[in-house]
Amino acid sequence: MKPHCDVRILLVTGWICNIPGAWTSSNITMSTVLGDIFDGYDKKLSPKYDHAxxxxxxxxxxxxxxxxxxxxxxxxxxxxxxxxxxxxxxxxxxxxxxxxxxxxxxxxxxxxxxxxxxxxxxxxxxxxxxxxxxxxxxxxxxxxxxxxxxxxxxxxxxxxxxxxxxxxxxxxxxxxxxxxxxxxxxxxxxxxxxxxxxxxxxxxxxxxxxxxxxxxxxxxxxxxxxxxxxxxxxxxxxxYAYYIIQIYIPSVLIVILSWVNFWLDPTSVPARISLGLLTVLTMTTQSAGARANLPRVSLLTSTWRRV
Structure with a gap:
Protein backbone atom coordinates (compact mmCIF):
# COMPACT_ATOMS: atom_id res chain seq x y z
CA MET A 1 0.00 0.00 0.00
CA LYS A 2 1.34 3.44 -0.94
CA PRO A 3 1.92 5.86 1.92
CA HIS A 4 -0.05 9.07 2.38
CA CYS A 5 0.94 11.80 -0.09
CA ASP A 6 3.23 13.70 2.21
CA VAL A 7 5.95 15.79 0.58
CA ARG A 8 8.58 14.45 2.97
CA ILE A 9 7.59 10.85 2.26
CA LEU A 10 7.58 11.56 -1.48
CA LEU A 11 11.14 12.91 -1.37
CA VAL A 12 12.46 10.00 0.69
CA THR A 13 10.66 7.03 -0.84
CA GLY A 14 9.96 8.23 -4.39
CA TRP A 15 6.37 6.81 -4.29
CA ILE A 16 3.96 7.99 -6.98
CA CYS A 17 1.22 10.24 -5.55
CA ASN A 18 -1.97 11.42 -7.18
CA ILE A 19 -1.06 15.08 -7.10
CA PRO A 20 -0.22 17.47 -9.97
CA GLY A 21 3.43 17.27 -11.02
CA ALA A 22 3.97 13.93 -9.26
CA TRP A 23 6.74 11.47 -10.28
CA THR A 24 5.61 9.62 -13.39
CA SER A 25 6.68 6.44 -15.07
CA SER A 26 8.31 8.40 -17.91
CA ASN A 27 10.38 10.34 -15.37
CA ILE A 28 11.45 7.09 -13.76
CA THR A 29 12.40 5.72 -17.19
CA MET A 30 14.36 8.85 -18.07
CA SER A 31 16.16 8.60 -14.74
CA THR A 32 16.95 4.99 -15.53
CA VAL A 33 18.31 5.92 -18.97
CA LEU A 34 20.53 8.60 -17.43
CA GLY A 35 21.79 6.11 -14.88
CA ASP A 36 22.58 3.58 -17.59
CA ILE A 37 24.49 5.90 -19.93
CA PHE A 38 26.60 7.40 -17.12
CA ASP A 39 27.33 4.03 -15.53
CA GLY A 40 31.06 3.53 -16.08
CA TYR A 41 31.31 6.72 -18.15
CA ASP A 42 34.66 8.50 -17.74
CA LYS A 43 34.68 12.11 -18.89
CA LYS A 44 38.48 12.24 -18.68
CA LEU A 45 38.65 10.09 -21.82
CA SER A 46 37.72 11.39 -25.27
CA PRO A 47 34.80 9.69 -27.09
CA LYS A 48 37.11 7.70 -29.39
CA TYR A 49 39.97 6.94 -27.02
CA ASP A 50 39.65 3.18 -27.64
CA HIS A 51 39.48 3.42 -31.46
CA ALA A 52 42.35 2.75 -33.82
CA TYR A 240 30.64 58.20 -42.71
CA ALA A 241 27.62 60.55 -42.72
CA TYR A 242 28.49 61.72 -39.19
CA TYR A 243 32.01 62.71 -40.27
CA ILE A 244 30.77 64.52 -43.36
CA ILE A 245 28.38 66.61 -41.26
CA GLN A 246 30.53 67.14 -38.17
CA ILE A 247 34.04 67.39 -39.68
CA TYR A 248 34.22 67.85 -43.44
CA ILE A 249 31.48 70.45 -43.95
CA PRO A 250 32.68 72.66 -41.03
CA SER A 251 36.25 72.37 -42.35
CA VAL A 252 35.15 73.50 -45.80
CA LEU A 253 33.32 76.49 -44.29
CA ILE A 254 36.39 77.45 -42.24
CA VAL A 255 38.58 77.33 -45.35
CA ILE A 256 36.08 79.51 -47.22
CA LEU A 257 36.10 81.91 -44.27
CA SER A 258 39.88 82.21 -44.53
CA TRP A 259 39.47 83.56 -48.08
CA VAL A 260 37.96 86.73 -46.64
CA ASN A 261 41.57 87.83 -46.14
CA PHE A 262 41.79 88.52 -49.87
CA TRP A 263 39.07 91.17 -49.62
CA LEU A 264 40.43 92.93 -46.55
CA ASP A 265 42.38 96.17 -46.83
CA PRO A 266 46.10 95.27 -46.97
CA THR A 267 46.72 97.89 -44.30
CA SER A 268 44.30 96.19 -41.85
CA VAL A 269 47.01 94.05 -40.29
CA PRO A 270 45.20 93.25 -36.99
CA ALA A 271 42.12 91.99 -38.85
CA ARG A 272 44.15 89.87 -41.27
CA ILE A 273 46.24 88.33 -38.45
CA SER A 274 43.18 87.64 -36.28
CA LEU A 275 41.27 85.98 -39.10
CA GLY A 276 44.24 83.84 -40.17
CA LEU A 277 45.03 82.80 -36.60
CA LEU A 278 41.37 81.99 -35.92
CA THR A 279 41.11 79.64 -38.89
CA VAL A 280 44.38 77.86 -38.04
CA LEU A 281 43.37 77.31 -34.40
CA THR A 282 39.92 76.11 -35.43
CA MET A 283 41.33 73.58 -37.90
CA THR A 284 43.83 72.35 -35.29
CA THR A 285 41.06 71.89 -32.73
CA GLN A 286 38.92 69.99 -35.21
CA SER A 287 41.81 67.71 -36.18
CA ALA A 288 42.53 66.95 -32.52
CA GLY A 289 38.86 66.09 -31.96
CA ALA A 290 38.83 63.79 -34.98
CA ARG A 291 41.90 61.92 -33.67
CA ALA A 292 40.62 61.62 -30.09
CA ASN A 293 39.03 58.22 -30.72
CA LEU A 294 41.94 56.84 -32.75
CA PRO A 295 45.03 54.96 -31.57
CA ARG A 296 48.43 56.59 -31.95
CA VAL A 297 49.31 55.03 -35.28
CA SER A 298 52.14 56.20 -37.51
CA LEU A 299 50.08 56.65 -40.66
CA LEU A 300 47.92 59.28 -42.29
CA THR A 301 44.14 58.83 -42.23
CA SER A 302 41.57 60.55 -44.40
CA THR A 303 40.84 63.00 -41.59
CA TRP A 304 44.44 64.25 -41.99
CA ARG A 305 44.37 64.22 -45.79
CA ARG A 306 41.42 66.62 -45.81
CA VAL A 307 43.77 69.29 -44.37
Whole structure:
Protein backbone atom coordinates (compact mmCIF):
# COMPACT_ATOMS: atom_id res chain seq x y z
CA MET A 1 0.00 0.00 0.00
CA LYS A 2 1.34 3.44 -0.94
CA PRO A 3 1.92 5.86 1.92
CA HIS A 4 -0.05 9.07 2.38
CA CYS A 5 0.94 11.80 -0.09
CA ASP A 6 3.23 13.70 2.21
CA VAL A 7 5.95 15.79 0.58
CA ARG A 8 8.58 14.45 2.97
CA ILE A 9 7.59 10.85 2.26
CA LEU A 10 7.58 11.56 -1.48
CA LEU A 11 11.14 12.91 -1.37
CA VAL A 12 12.46 10.00 0.69
CA THR A 13 10.66 7.03 -0.84
CA GLY A 14 9.96 8.23 -4.39
CA TRP A 15 6.37 6.81 -4.29
CA ILE A 16 3.96 7.99 -6.98
CA CYS A 17 1.22 10.24 -5.55
CA ASN A 18 -1.97 11.42 -7.18
CA ILE A 19 -1.06 15.08 -7.10
CA PRO A 20 -0.22 17.47 -9.97
CA GLY A 21 3.43 17.27 -11.02
CA ALA A 22 3.97 13.93 -9.26
CA TRP A 23 6.74 11.47 -10.28
CA THR A 24 5.61 9.62 -13.39
CA SER A 25 6.68 6.44 -15.07
CA SER A 26 8.31 8.40 -17.91
CA ASN A 27 10.38 10.34 -15.37
CA ILE A 28 11.45 7.09 -13.76
CA THR A 29 12.40 5.72 -17.19
CA MET A 30 14.36 8.85 -18.07
CA SER A 31 16.16 8.60 -14.74
CA THR A 32 16.95 4.99 -15.53
CA VAL A 33 18.31 5.92 -18.97
CA LEU A 34 20.53 8.60 -17.43
CA GLY A 35 21.79 6.11 -14.88
CA ASP A 36 22.58 3.58 -17.59
CA ILE A 37 24.49 5.90 -19.93
CA PHE A 38 26.60 7.40 -17.12
CA ASP A 39 27.33 4.03 -15.53
CA GLY A 40 31.06 3.53 -16.08
CA TYR A 41 31.31 6.72 -18.15
CA ASP A 42 34.66 8.50 -17.74
CA LYS A 43 34.68 12.11 -18.89
CA LYS A 44 38.48 12.24 -18.68
CA LEU A 45 38.65 10.09 -21.82
CA SER A 46 37.72 11.39 -25.27
CA PRO A 47 34.80 9.69 -27.09
CA LYS A 48 37.11 7.70 -29.39
CA TYR A 49 39.97 6.94 -27.02
CA ASP A 50 39.65 3.18 -27.64
CA HIS A 51 39.48 3.42 -31.46
CA ALA A 52 42.35 2.75 -33.82
CA UNK A 53 44.87 5.56 -34.15
CA UNK A 54 43.52 6.44 -37.62
CA UNK A 55 39.95 6.78 -36.26
CA UNK A 56 40.38 8.76 -33.02
CA UNK A 57 39.48 12.16 -34.43
CA UNK A 58 36.36 13.68 -32.87
CA UNK A 59 34.62 16.07 -35.28
CA UNK A 60 33.12 19.06 -33.45
CA UNK A 61 30.63 21.14 -35.43
CA UNK A 62 30.51 24.77 -34.30
CA UNK A 63 27.91 27.47 -34.76
CA UNK A 64 27.51 30.91 -33.18
CA UNK A 65 24.44 33.10 -32.90
CA UNK A 66 25.36 36.75 -32.33
CA UNK A 67 22.75 38.21 -30.03
CA UNK A 68 24.23 41.70 -29.85
CA UNK A 69 27.33 43.69 -30.81
CA UNK A 70 27.44 46.76 -28.65
CA UNK A 71 30.90 48.25 -29.01
CA UNK A 72 33.56 48.71 -31.69
CA UNK A 73 36.56 50.69 -30.44
CA UNK A 74 39.20 52.05 -32.80
CA UNK A 75 41.31 53.36 -29.88
CA UNK A 76 41.54 49.92 -28.23
CA UNK A 77 41.26 47.98 -31.50
CA UNK A 78 38.60 45.61 -30.20
CA UNK A 79 34.91 44.84 -30.36
CA UNK A 80 32.42 43.47 -27.85
CA UNK A 81 29.52 41.11 -28.44
CA UNK A 82 27.16 38.70 -26.75
CA UNK A 83 26.58 35.35 -28.42
CA UNK A 84 25.37 31.79 -28.09
CA UNK A 85 28.33 29.47 -28.71
CA UNK A 86 27.11 26.06 -29.91
CA UNK A 87 29.04 22.82 -30.33
CA UNK A 88 27.94 19.38 -31.51
CA UNK A 89 29.84 16.09 -31.52
CA UNK A 90 29.16 12.35 -31.27
CA UNK A 91 30.01 10.40 -28.11
CA UNK A 92 29.09 6.75 -28.75
CA UNK A 93 29.32 5.99 -25.04
CA UNK A 94 26.15 8.06 -24.48
CA UNK A 95 23.94 6.06 -26.87
CA UNK A 96 20.61 4.84 -25.52
CA UNK A 97 17.51 3.04 -26.76
CA UNK A 98 14.66 5.52 -27.20
CA UNK A 99 11.74 3.30 -26.11
CA UNK A 100 9.75 6.21 -24.66
CA UNK A 101 10.14 8.58 -27.65
CA UNK A 102 12.18 11.10 -25.67
CA UNK A 103 13.76 12.48 -28.89
CA UNK A 104 16.59 13.79 -26.71
CA UNK A 105 17.67 13.97 -23.09
CA UNK A 106 17.82 17.52 -21.76
CA UNK A 107 20.41 17.30 -19.01
CA UNK A 108 20.09 19.26 -15.79
CA UNK A 109 22.97 21.69 -15.27
CA UNK A 110 24.13 19.61 -12.30
CA UNK A 111 25.10 16.88 -14.81
CA UNK A 112 27.11 19.11 -17.14
CA UNK A 113 30.37 18.36 -15.36
CA UNK A 114 29.91 14.65 -15.97
CA UNK A 115 30.04 14.93 -19.77
CA UNK A 116 33.26 15.08 -21.80
CA UNK A 117 33.53 18.37 -23.70
CA UNK A 118 36.00 19.78 -26.24
CA UNK A 119 38.72 22.01 -24.76
CA UNK A 120 37.83 24.97 -26.96
CA UNK A 121 39.12 28.47 -26.25
CA UNK A 122 38.77 31.81 -28.05
CA UNK A 123 42.09 32.78 -29.58
CA UNK A 124 41.61 36.57 -29.90
CA UNK A 125 39.77 37.03 -26.59
CA UNK A 126 40.70 39.96 -24.35
CA UNK A 127 38.24 38.99 -21.63
CA UNK A 128 34.89 37.23 -21.53
CA UNK A 129 32.49 35.51 -19.17
CA UNK A 130 29.56 33.10 -18.99
CA UNK A 131 26.16 34.31 -17.80
CA UNK A 132 24.85 32.78 -14.57
CA UNK A 133 21.62 34.67 -13.83
CA UNK A 134 19.35 33.19 -12.73
CA UNK A 135 21.07 29.87 -13.43
CA UNK A 136 24.13 29.12 -15.61
CA UNK A 137 23.12 29.94 -19.18
CA UNK A 138 24.26 26.60 -20.58
CA UNK A 139 22.52 23.69 -22.24
CA UNK A 140 23.47 20.07 -22.92
CA UNK A 141 21.23 17.73 -24.94
CA UNK A 142 21.99 14.08 -25.64
CA UNK A 143 20.38 12.28 -28.61
CA UNK A 144 19.81 8.50 -28.98
CA UNK A 145 22.71 8.07 -31.40
CA UNK A 146 25.12 9.63 -28.91
CA UNK A 147 25.14 13.12 -30.44
CA UNK A 148 25.80 15.79 -27.82
CA UNK A 149 24.54 19.33 -28.35
CA UNK A 150 26.19 21.98 -26.15
CA UNK A 151 25.27 25.66 -26.01
CA UNK A 152 26.50 28.48 -23.77
CA UNK A 153 25.83 32.20 -23.65
CA UNK A 154 29.08 34.17 -23.75
CA UNK A 155 29.76 37.90 -23.61
CA UNK A 156 33.24 39.26 -24.17
CA UNK A 157 35.61 41.71 -25.78
CA UNK A 158 37.80 40.48 -28.62
CA UNK A 159 40.88 41.90 -30.35
CA UNK A 160 40.44 43.29 -33.87
CA UNK A 161 43.41 44.61 -35.84
CA UNK A 162 42.15 47.60 -37.82
CA UNK A 163 43.58 49.33 -40.88
CA UNK A 164 42.77 53.02 -40.45
CA UNK A 165 44.42 54.44 -43.58
CA UNK A 166 41.03 55.25 -45.12
CA UNK A 167 39.30 56.26 -41.87
CA UNK A 168 36.46 57.34 -41.80
CA UNK A 169 35.76 55.79 -45.23
CA UNK A 170 37.11 52.42 -44.14
CA UNK A 171 35.83 48.86 -44.04
CA UNK A 172 37.10 46.70 -41.19
CA UNK A 173 37.41 42.91 -41.01
CA UNK A 174 37.21 41.72 -37.39
CA UNK A 175 37.99 38.05 -36.84
CA UNK A 176 36.76 35.56 -34.25
CA UNK A 177 38.80 32.36 -33.85
CA UNK A 178 38.38 29.26 -31.68
CA UNK A 179 41.05 26.65 -31.13
CA UNK A 180 41.68 23.48 -29.14
CA UNK A 181 44.13 24.01 -26.30
CA UNK A 182 45.38 20.47 -25.83
CA UNK A 183 44.06 18.23 -28.62
CA UNK A 184 45.89 18.00 -31.94
CA UNK A 185 44.19 17.42 -35.29
CA UNK A 186 44.82 13.68 -34.87
CA UNK A 187 42.23 13.52 -32.07
CA UNK A 188 39.98 16.54 -32.74
CA UNK A 189 38.71 18.59 -35.65
CA UNK A 190 36.63 21.78 -35.66
CA UNK A 191 34.26 22.49 -38.56
CA UNK A 192 31.67 25.19 -39.08
CA UNK A 193 28.05 24.18 -39.48
CA UNK A 194 26.20 24.95 -42.71
CA UNK A 195 25.16 28.33 -41.27
CA UNK A 196 28.36 29.17 -39.43
CA UNK A 197 27.18 32.50 -38.06
CA UNK A 198 23.65 33.75 -37.59
CA UNK A 199 22.93 37.28 -36.43
CA UNK A 200 19.93 38.74 -34.63
CA UNK A 201 17.81 41.04 -36.79
CA UNK A 202 17.78 43.68 -34.05
CA UNK A 203 21.53 44.39 -34.26
CA UNK A 204 22.22 47.98 -35.31
CA UNK A 205 25.39 50.07 -35.09
CA UNK A 206 25.50 53.86 -34.86
CA UNK A 207 28.74 53.98 -36.88
CA UNK A 208 28.97 50.66 -38.74
CA UNK A 209 26.98 48.53 -41.13
CA UNK A 210 27.42 44.76 -40.98
CA UNK A 211 28.18 43.64 -44.53
CA UNK A 212 28.83 39.89 -44.30
CA UNK A 213 30.56 37.10 -42.43
CA UNK A 214 33.22 34.80 -43.91
CA UNK A 215 34.14 31.49 -42.26
CA UNK A 216 37.56 29.89 -42.66
CA UNK A 217 39.92 27.25 -41.27
CA UNK A 218 43.09 28.31 -39.43
CA UNK A 219 44.91 25.24 -38.15
CA UNK A 220 47.97 26.24 -36.08
CA UNK A 221 51.36 24.51 -35.95
CA UNK A 222 53.09 24.77 -32.56
CA UNK A 223 56.44 22.97 -32.21
CA UNK A 224 55.51 20.48 -34.92
CA UNK A 225 52.04 19.72 -33.50
CA UNK A 226 49.04 20.89 -35.54
CA UNK A 227 46.04 22.08 -33.51
CA UNK A 228 42.51 22.50 -34.91
CA UNK A 229 41.32 26.06 -35.39
CA UNK A 230 38.45 27.74 -37.21
CA UNK A 231 37.51 31.37 -37.51
CA UNK A 232 35.08 33.84 -39.00
CA UNK A 233 35.62 37.34 -40.39
CA UNK A 234 32.97 39.91 -39.52
CA UNK A 235 33.03 42.62 -42.21
CA UNK A 236 31.99 46.07 -40.94
CA UNK A 237 31.62 49.14 -43.15
CA UNK A 238 31.74 52.50 -41.43
CA UNK A 239 28.85 54.94 -41.87
CA TYR A 240 30.64 58.20 -42.71
CA ALA A 241 27.62 60.55 -42.72
CA TYR A 242 28.49 61.72 -39.19
CA TYR A 243 32.01 62.71 -40.27
CA ILE A 244 30.77 64.52 -43.36
CA ILE A 245 28.38 66.61 -41.26
CA GLN A 246 30.53 67.14 -38.17
CA ILE A 247 34.04 67.39 -39.68
CA TYR A 248 34.22 67.85 -43.44
CA ILE A 249 31.48 70.45 -43.95
CA PRO A 250 32.68 72.66 -41.03
CA SER A 251 36.25 72.37 -42.35
CA VAL A 252 35.15 73.50 -45.80
CA LEU A 253 33.32 76.49 -44.29
CA ILE A 254 36.39 77.45 -42.24
CA VAL A 255 38.58 77.33 -45.35
CA ILE A 256 36.08 79.51 -47.22
CA LEU A 257 36.10 81.91 -44.27
CA SER A 258 39.88 82.21 -44.53
CA TRP A 259 39.47 83.56 -48.08
CA VAL A 260 37.96 86.73 -46.64
CA ASN A 261 41.57 87.83 -46.14
CA PHE A 262 41.79 88.52 -49.87
CA TRP A 263 39.07 91.17 -49.62
CA LEU A 264 40.43 92.93 -46.55
CA ASP A 265 42.38 96.17 -46.83
CA PRO A 266 46.10 95.27 -46.97
CA THR A 267 46.72 97.89 -44.30
CA SER A 268 44.30 96.19 -41.85
CA VAL A 269 47.01 94.05 -40.29
CA PRO A 270 45.20 93.25 -36.99
CA ALA A 271 42.12 91.99 -38.85
CA ARG A 272 44.15 89.87 -41.27
CA ILE A 273 46.24 88.33 -38.45
CA SER A 274 43.18 87.64 -36.28
CA LEU A 275 41.27 85.98 -39.10
CA GLY A 276 44.24 83.84 -40.17
CA LEU A 277 45.03 82.80 -36.60
CA LEU A 278 41.37 81.99 -35.92
CA THR A 279 41.11 79.64 -38.89
CA VAL A 280 44.38 77.86 -38.04
CA LEU A 281 43.37 77.31 -34.40
CA THR A 282 39.92 76.11 -35.43
CA MET A 283 41.33 73.58 -37.90
CA THR A 284 43.83 72.35 -35.29
CA THR A 285 41.06 71.89 -32.73
CA GLN A 286 38.92 69.99 -35.21
CA SER A 287 41.81 67.71 -36.18
CA ALA A 288 42.53 66.95 -32.52
CA GLY A 289 38.86 66.09 -31.96
CA ALA A 290 38.83 63.79 -34.98
CA ARG A 291 41.90 61.92 -33.67
CA ALA A 292 40.62 61.62 -30.09
CA ASN A 293 39.03 58.22 -30.72
CA LEU A 294 41.94 56.84 -32.75
CA PRO A 295 45.03 54.96 -31.57
CA ARG A 296 48.43 56.59 -31.95
CA VAL A 297 49.31 55.03 -35.28
CA SER A 298 52.14 56.20 -37.51
CA LEU A 299 50.08 56.65 -40.66
CA LEU A 300 47.92 59.28 -42.29
CA THR A 301 44.14 58.83 -42.23
CA SER A 302 41.57 60.55 -44.40
CA THR A 303 40.84 63.00 -41.59
CA TRP A 304 44.44 64.25 -41.99
CA ARG A 305 44.37 64.22 -45.79
CA ARG A 306 41.42 66.62 -45.81
CA VAL A 307 43.77 69.29 -44.37
Missing amino acids: ASDRQVVVTVNIFINSMFSVSEANMDYSMSMFLRERWVDERLRYVDDQNFTRLELDYSLFDQVWMPDMFILNEKFSNFHEVTIPNKMVHVYPDGTVQYSARVTGTFFCKMNLRKYPFDTQSCHFEVESYGHSTSTMKFVWSEDAVTIADSIEFPQFELIETQSYSCEKDYFGIVFPCIGVNIILKRN
